Amino acid sequence: MAEPVKTEQPGQPPAAGRSSEDRSARIAVTVFPVIIIAAFLIGFLFPTQTAPLAQYTSIALGVIMFAMGITLTIPDFALVIKRPLPILLGVIAQYVLMPAVAVALVFVFQLPPELAVGVILVGCAPGGTSSNVITYLAKGDVALSVTMTSVSTLLAPIFTPLLTLWLAGTLLPVDAGSMAMSIVQMVLIPIVAGLLVRWLLRSWVEKVLPLLPWVSVLGISYVVIAVVSGSADRIVEAGLLVLAVVILHNGLGYLLGYFAARVFKYPERVARTTSVEVGMQNSGLAATLAAAHFSPVAALPAAVFSVWHNISGGLLALFFRYRSARQEKHDLEVQKAHSNAQ
Template identity: 60%
Template sequence: MTKTPSAQPSAEERSARIAVTLFPLLILAGGVLAVLTPNAFTGLAPLINPLLGVIMFGMGLTLTPPDLALVVRRPIPVVIGVLAQFAIMPLLGWLVSALLGLPPALAAGVILVGCCPGGTASNVVSYLARGDVALSVAMTSVSTLLAPLLTPVLALWLAGRYMPVDAGSMAGSILQIVLVPVLLGLAVRFFLPGLVNRCLPALPWVSVAAITVVVVAVVSGSAGIILSAGLLVLAAVILHNGLGYALGYGAARLFHLPVAARRTTAIEVGMQNSGLAAGLARQYLTPESALPGAIFSVWHNVSGAALAAYWRRRDAPTSAVQPSQRAR
């Protein structure tokens, strides 16, 4: 997604910043409309997986060799972030579900959100938070590439306590929805860099439109459970997301990473590919299980933008100080 920031943001960066700011409003409007008129959107369900593939293809288009080379040049912070991603969020999903006493379908959905890789919007939020954007891109890429293996295994282990999980079929779907589109995007970027560079400013808006349709499709199929348990699911999502930020930052601080890398790790851990979680839940669990992923898609963008704004304001009094010396 967004690359290392400069004094004058590129067209891609400006477009991504606007998209991530407006995204929660668009998706919230779509969700409300789906709750009020669910029958109008029931035909969208078959589009969920293809649209997720479009989002992942777009992610592949934004990646460049230097993004992936960072894994070799700076493996320790990448490994710390990815391990934190797949250790903290799945266990937090299980813990929050147990603490709130969620029904099995909703608990499995919350846990599945935690088992998914980092969200693509995290790169933009890291940029807004003055984090380490190159590290953010590397963490998102590695966690996404590992998802076909780790997401089904973790879901089977934790969500499988609440309802049956077909881990093998789920792995196959993640390969089709995530890995193949990302690799195709990388190939197109490699062979047609000029064309891709001209398209980059539009990619955030394509992702916003696609995830909005995914959420509308999920919400329209879960309108009843939203009216009866929506506040409970929202509480679970807020706890899951907020604790993910805190523990992600704490893990990076424990290993003495620089402040910019701590912010990035917090964002990468707290922000999930919740659209993928919603799609997998609808396909392999129940429509109700997809609800936490849909709500997470809205909330983590709101909270991520707020967290980025807080860190930027905190930096203001010490703007003359180097990033590594800023207050923790």
């Protein structure tokens, strides 16, 4: 779900008339936690029947990334030139803060190697594909969010395997070269293909844009079913521990992303955007990489993250909207008091 709504200008509120693409994206994000929980339960309750799905998770992720590529346009990347500093902050925070938090949690909770690698891999993943819609619902800067997600995703073939090798290489063998090639095949090539399709078949693509959020929802649900089916036994044993680590990882990402932007004196909307971008990870990519290069158990943290970060993202958006409403009410009261004083 790379681009939930078009803005009139980068960083400006959405246009008055919400497009069908916007409505579809908002509905998809609203029901996404329910669908992903159902996928989690299917994989857990029917592991034998759903285990064969694991061999096609890379294809499912490629479809998700292709859909993301179709939603992107040239102005999304032009924002890198127009507003490089907040984008640079967001990308650096993504690939510094989240891996650092992951390593700290692995140390504090003394996780076994397979789960530890899975948590670190989630921390080293790029921004989540649903972060743009959450940013919109949180009244953040949608154009900035789209660009941050796009840039961090395109950098993933470099940073994700190198960071995983550096931070997790002592826990389990990490083939950074093979992982980088997997990311190129599952992420980079599908995104570029999607961009080309958007450019060559623009009129046709406009008709199918409302369906693309559902492609992402179904694709990630497929990955979750496949991953959970391969680690159903360990969920019973370590499920609560993994959930606690995931909740802390995600929550600290939100907080650190928000305050990183505020430290550099960026406005509230940029801080909200950075918070969402840093806190929400591409857990579908992390799960697929973990299952392919390590084990189904290593993919468990990413599967749990897929469920949790979409629930927490919706709650965070509600919190930010509540703050906006209070601020607007306060400003209105100040204006009335000022008018009465005159």
